[in-house]
Amino acid sequence: MSVCDIVVSNIFHMRHGGEHHPASHVLRRRGLSIWIDLDRLEVADRQSFLFSVDRFNLLGFHQRDHGPNFKSKGPLKPLSSYVRQIADELMPEQFVDSTRLLTFPRILGAGFSPVSVYVAKNKAGTDILYIYEVRNTFGDMHSYIGKPTHNNATLEADKVFHVSPFFPIDGVYRLGLKVDKGSINLAMRYFIAEQPALTATLRGTRQKLDNKNLIFSLLSTMQLPFRPILSIHLEALKLWLKKVPFYKRPDPPVNWSSAKNYDEAD
Numbered sequence: 001m002s003v004c005d006i007v008v009s010n011i012f013h014m015r016h017g018g019e020h021h022p023a024s025h026v027l028r029r030r031g032l033s034i035w036i037d038l039d040r041l042e043v044a045d046r047q048s049f050l051f052s053v054d055r056f057n058l059l060g061f062h063q064r065d066h067g068p069n070f071k072s073k074g075p076l077k078p079l080s081s082y083v084r085q086i087a088d089e090l091m092p093e094q095f096v097d098s099t100r101l102l103t104f105p106r107i108l109g110a111g112f113s114p115v116s117v118y119v120a121k122n123k124a125g126t127d128i129l130y131i132y133e134v135r136n137t138f139g140d141m142h143s144y145i146g147k148p149t150h151n152n153a154t155l156e157a158d159k160v161f162h163v164s165p166f167f168p169i170d171g172v173y174r175l176g177l178k179v180d181k182g183s184i185n186l187a188m189r190y191f192i193a194e195q196p197a198l199t200a201t202l203r204g205t206r207q208k209l210d211n212k213n214l215i216f217s218l219l220s221t222m223q224l225p226f227r228p229i230l231s232i233h234l235e236a237l238k239l240w241l242k243k244v245p246f247y248k249r250p251d252p253p254v255n256w257s258s259a260k261n262y263d264e265a266d
Contacts, residue, residue, distance in 0.1 A: 002208040004044035004051070004061075007033040007102070007184055008217050009204030015239075016196045023242045027235055030221040031104070035184060035206060036061060038080040038099040038118075048211050051105075059214055060106040066116060066133060070141050083120050086145060087129050090258075097123045102177070102184060107218075110225035112137075114163075114232070117177050117186065130155060132175050132259070136163045137232055140252040144175065146259030157259035159190070161252060165236070166244045171197060175259065182206050 009031040017024035036044055044061070045053040052060050054076070063069050067082040083099040103116035118131035132144040132155075142161035154176040162169055171192035178185045183205055190198040207213045217223075240246070 001206075002047065003037045003040045004047055004209045005035040005206040006209040006213050006217050007031075007035055007204040007206050008221055009033060009184075009202045012199075012201045012203075013235075014199045016198065018192075018195050018197065023239065023244045025235070025239060025242070027231075029231060030223075031202060031204070032217055032221045032223045033102055033184075033202070033204060034059075034061060034105050034209065035100060035102050035179075038078070038083065038101055041078075044209075047209050048214055050211055050214050051209055056109050058108060059218070060109065060111075061103070062106060062111075065106070065111065065113065066101070066103070067143075071139075079118075083118050083129070083131065086131065086256075087120055090145070091128065091147065094128050095122060096120045096128070097125075102186065104228065107223055107225045107227075112226070112228045114228065115186075115188070119177065119179070130175075130177065130259075131256075132157075134161055134163060136161070136249075137229065138162070138249050140249075142253055143256040144173065144259045145256050146261065149261045154187075155259040155261065157257065160257050162247070162249050165246050165249065166239050167197065168192070168247050169250060173259075 011029050011031040013027040015025040041053045050058040054062055063076055063079050067079050068077050079101065080099045084096045087094060087096045098121045100119045101116060104113040105111060114135055116133040119127055120129040122128050127148050130146055130148060133141065135141045144157040146155040154174045157173045157175065159169060159171050159173055171190060174189045176187045186202040188200045189196060
């Protein structure tokens with residue numbers, strides 16, 4: 001595994017029609033993410049002359065887009081320190097040996113990552129903490145944070161953050177991330193009144209971020225600046241035309257919220 005991998009993915013969103021969430025809807029598109037070691041950002045910054053950390057480039061990763069740095073005018077806080085701070089609060093008995101982040105990069109300085117996932121591991125290489133960082137198009141951010149069970153079962157979290165204006169602040173999420181050699185699979189299921197309302201998945205393949213793979217990935221996925229924002233608003237227009245109920249944006253929660261373990265075997 002390199003310090004920074006580039007992830008080419010297939011993204012699938014399925015809105016399930018039902019009593020509490022009318023109108024079914026499907027979205028499919030190609031995605032481009034990075035899987036980056038937050039403890040070795042200076043090494044990642046040198047992997048390709050087309051990729052930079054905290055600087056403008058064709059492809060870029062900016063810590064200002066995430067965690068405590070989001071909308072902050074204060075000094076930059078390393079995201080690796082942020083993850084360890086959260087881990088110290090939730091599990092002071094654990095030692096965080098490494099921290100990684102799955103996110104969408106900036107392209108020519110522009111970017112938007114609807115969901116970013118931090119993974120903290122111990123010395124044995126076992127996942128000990130997940131942070132699911134969610135953003136909406138209204139400029140808000142919230143994180144759902146939890147510890148995996150012994151078999152890395154899905155995390156369950158009560159929905160407290162307004163994402164889509166076509167869903168209420170109600171229900172629960174079931175969130176899961178699986179990282180294998182050469183692949184990453186991210187899944188989110190959203191339930192309202194115990195009925196499935198939304199299924200969203202990202203299924204990607206990983207390659208070392210270098211000049212060749214970066215250019216090929218950009219061309220093969222047809223990624224452009226602001227594409228995620230444009231795609232989200234286009235799908236919102238389609239839902240509006242289907243006369244799906246619209247929910248006004250409430251004030252976002254101030255603090256991150258804790259997820260709970262969810263074992264599908266139970």
